[in-house]
Amino acid sequence: MQRGRDGMAANIPAAGWAADVVDFLSRNLPRNDEEDGWDHMFLTAYQIGCEALVALGQADETSRGTIPRKNARLPDELPRWDDLCVSVLRLAAQQRLLFYRLPDGSVPLATGDWGIYRIGAPPPPPPNIAAANGLGPAFATSEVLTVLRALGLLTEGRWTEIAETVFWRDWPEEWEMDFNSDPRFSDAVEQALATIPADIRAEMDKLVTITNTDVTAAVKRSASAAEETRAKYGPNASIGPPDTPEQARRGLEFLRRAELDWLFFRHWRLADGWLAPKEASKALEIFHDDLAIAMRRAVAKRLYPNLTFAAAR
Incomplete structure (x- = not known):
């Protein structure tokens, strides 16, 4: 049976985003000072981030993460764009550089039996990413905004059309998304x-x-x-x-x-x-x-x- 078909390739932004991904991952993954590399700490977001650096030709795998590769260069054929998008989104959320908001833009209440709040703390900043294309609002730091724009997930302060199904792979609970009844998912089944x-x-x-x-x-x-x-x-x-x-x-x-x-x-x-x-x-x-x-x-x-x-x- 023949595998693969021409999918989202026509919508993926032009080359150039790989360097932004490398820069973001290398600066935000936890460092391993002993090996002068990155430590994945056996956490999903960090493990996938380290894997992405290896696939992008920038690092070599170790038992605890990765170390910079000598004479690092991007491979002739890059890893999948959508996979790298997921690696960036997961790391950004893990490092508290990207915050998903409820559909009305408010901050979700803490889950669990109790929460800690600092007296006199300023209110959280309003969303700087507007809801669009089936996705909810969010707040991101400037460096996250930069890499999201480079990846084509964000334009003019809103999520792009191609961002929607990327988020299906790691959907934020705050947005109460459900793609199981979406015709695109049904057709894919x-x-x-x-x-x-x-x-x-x-x-x-x-x-x-x-x-x-x-x-x-x-x-x-x-x-x-x-x-x-x-x-x-x-x-x-x-x-x-x-x-x-x-x-x-x-x-x-x-x-x-x-x-x-x-x-x-x-x-x-x-x-x-x-x-x-x-x-x-x-x-x-x-x-x-x-x-x-x-x-x-x-x-x-x-x-x-x-x-x-x-x-x-």
């Missing part, structure tokens, strides 16, 4: 089902098949792990019982569902459908991708209607 490559379908079939042998092996692994822990810490150590077959099956379902997600993280994008191998090589591994997870759920629901775990969140 049908396209994904109609064009699923044979190797991807075979891998999905394999992942959703959990046999009694798989469950028995998982129970044995759990029992062995409990015995190893008891041998290490002594008979009086507080160690839970090994998994029952039901618990082992639920654990396998969770792991298989995560592996299904990774198939979509690596091989599917809204604009292009299933990625050809060359295009997949230019994709960043954007995990916790809300749009890819939603597509996995929709596709699995249609392909495996009797395996509810495959379409669960």
Whole structure:
């Protein structure tokens, strides 16, 4: 089955934005002073930011992040524009350089049991990004505004049309977005089902098949792990019982569902459908991708209607 189709390429801004992305990521990722590089701290936004610097030819991967690459240069073929947009948006929000506001422009109330507010603190600044094209208002620092404009996500103080589906991949709770009923998403589901490559379908079939042998092996692994822990810490150590077959099956379902997600993280994008191998090589591994997870759920629901775990969140 042929993969990929001409998607948003015509709408992506002209070359030049890559340098802005490199500058923003390199200045805002946490530094690792010991290695003179960047530390991802095992946080999603930082991990994806470090991955982006590597893909942009600016850094080499380490166990804790990245270090600057000698003779760094941009690759002849850049990573996917939409993936780099997500990396910038996630890092900006993580570093509190980008704040999403409620539809009326107000600041969301703190969630949880309690919040801390400084007495006499000035009110938060009003949004400087207006709602547009299905997206809500936001406030961004000047350096974030610069890189968003370079990426084509922002113009004249408003979100652009091409920004909308980028945000589907990491939608802010403040905007109460729901793309599942959008015709573009529905059409993409049908396209994904109609064009699923044979190797991807075979891998999905394999992942959703959990046999009694798989469950028995998982129970044995759990029992062995409990015995190893008891041998290490002594008979009086507080160690839970090994998994029952039901618990082992639920654990396998969770792991298989995560592996299904990774198939979509690596091989599917809204604009292009299933990625050809060359295009997949230019994709960043954007995990916790809300749009890819939603597509996995929709596709699995249609392909495996009797395996509810495959379409669960």
